[in-house]
Amino acid sequence: MMALRLRAQHRGFHSRRPSRARDVARVGRVNPPAIRVVAIAAACILGLTAATFPADEVHWTITGQNSVTVDWRGGDAEVRYGTTQALDRRVEAVAPEPLPFSSRGPFREAKITGLDQNTLYYYSIGGGPLHTFRTPPPRGGSGFTFYVQGDIGGSLDWKHVAECQALIAEGRPDFVLCVGDLTYGNSVGQHAVDTHFNDVMRWSLDAAYMPAWGNHEWDKPRSDDLRNYKGRFDLPNPQSSPADRRYPYTGGGEDWYWFDYGNVRFVAYPDPWSGAWADWAQRAEEVMAEAEDDTAITFIVTFGHRPAFSSGEHEGEPELQGFLGTLRARNPKLVLNLNGHSHDYERTYPQGGVVHVTAGTGGSNLEEESGSGCPWRGGCPEPPWSAFRAMHHVAVRLHVENDRIEGTVYCGPAGGGGSNTNDIACAQGSVIDSFTIYPYGLKPGAPKPPSEEEEEAQAKKPAPGR
Ligand SMILES: [Fe+2]
Structure with a gap:
């Protein structure tokens, strides 16, 4: 699989560094609405x-x-x-x-x-x-399939959205985790919101749509806000984060949630408006502790928009690393974190026992670094924690059995023309990455559970400030 990586030797596009605030490249946009x-x-x-x-x-x-x-x-x-x-x-x-x-x-x-x-x-x-x-399998059951994607948009603005959604539909998942930046209505107009929810009907008529909120759902309240999202979903075990007064409709309900599906407890995390993460970490601890004591639950999976680890356009968030590290130390069933925000695919080696997967390739443009010959803002070669990465559209499939989670990543459409370039070449539908995650302690060589003293020491560590 690594052999598929074809590094661009001389990248022919202009070297203007993309603005950090602009995580939606306009290249490749198609017709207006x-x-x-x-x-x-x-x-x-x-x-x-x-x-x-x-x-x-x-x-x-x-x-x-x-x-x-x-x-x-x-x-x-x-x-x-x-x-x-x-x-x-x-x-x-x-x-x-x-x-x-x-x-x-x-x-x-x-x-x-x-x-x-x-x-x-x-x-x-x-x-x-x-x-x-x-409806979900019996408590403790397995043999189900879900996909994860973020940074999606609508097909009137990005030509690959429809193909990416079709690729997910082909996999006939039970549900799809959509990890934020769902529509880009706040960047390209309200038409994109309705277009997105029609585009995903390729799978959303027959598979559950389980969302998390990204920055584009709330951080430009003059052009879009959470009413378009909270109002379109009824979420299981909905939770409120503290409201950030600068951003209407943050807080007040459906900021994050959790649900059990068979042998997995899925815990969403909110986007980091002021106070949201610290509050989440505290309350997620209770949700996870309950799962630790529940013999029907084998795995805890977190999902949200921002990465804890990323070598793409948006670097990992140290605060989230801290919170997830602490939660994992106390709750060893936490084995997988799923996120978007950087428009690429990247999988980490286990970090403190948690594999992190960035799946920001739902159809909007990829986010390559320009000018240096290395498309990754975090540099080339990849950082030591990065197990596999691809600047390419992909579809990320997770299949859950009683003793493992199997990840299979399918090649999606190529990035497109102009500056929207890939760093791997692959045939659409082929497998570019696969991995297996075992329950804590089951796989030979897995790290041993922390001692009580280690847990206490970890608990006493102050959470990193933002
Ligand atoms: Fe984002």
Whole structure:
């Protein structure tokens, strides 16, 4: 696999250093949102109201062992569902709170409860096409598959979004963790929000969409804010972070959450507006400690937008390294952290027992360093903690068994023309990286659990300041 790496000897693009604030390169953008404007104009001429559009932006989340919630825009307000295609049950949707504002909607949310676990259900919105949702496996169960991607965007602005989503759909995952910078609505306009939620329908009709928030969801409140995201998802075990008054809709609920899926406890982390991480670390400790004591849980997996380790455009966050290191020392089931933010793929060797995977390749442009011949801001060759990295679009698949998590990384579309260049060459769909993560202490040679004294010493260490 390493042989696939083809270093660019002489990179032909200009050497202007990309601004750190600009993590969305514009090269490779395609048409402006003219198609949507034309569609809306045509609908107005025909006298159609929003509610007469078929449902779109359809996606669902796992909200518990026996429940899911479906969110969509337009169409009918009723979802019919059942274990057979007869769809013998129905639920009426309500307007979500907070209400998304990317378009006129209407936005709808239907909470479906009282389901059997580990069961496939058929559903239809307003008599539209049949799709399926699946409740989680029994507690402690395994044999499921999920994908992780961040830094996605919409297909009207980035030409690779549709291909990247199609590659995920081909894998037929049970759910997809989307680790922030979902739409770039705050950079390119509100059309991108609606476009994104339509683009992901390649998989989100039949696989759960489990999000985390990135900087682009909240840090430019004049052009987008968390209403468009908190309002589109019903999250399991939703948690509030302290609000940052400079940024409306931070805090107040659905800032992070956790859920169990079979033998894994998944714990999201918020984006670091003021106070959010310190609060999270304290409260995540309780969520993880409970999982440590739970014999049904074999693994703890964290996911969020920012990297603790990255040699890409955005370097790792020392504060997050500190928090995750402390959490792992106390909770050895924590074995994997999944993030985006740097638009590349990178996997670390275990850091204090935790493998970190950056999967910032959901379709928006890659983030290469220009001018030096090395596309990685963290330098070439890779840092010693970096096990494998690729400046290339990829699809990251995780498959969970009772005694291991298997990672398989598929080659996605090439970066594109102009300055959007790759550092590996691979055939789309081929495997460029694979890895296996074992439960703590199971694999021969795995580090031994810390002693009580070591744990105490670790606990007394002050958390690094931000
Ligand atoms: Fe980001």
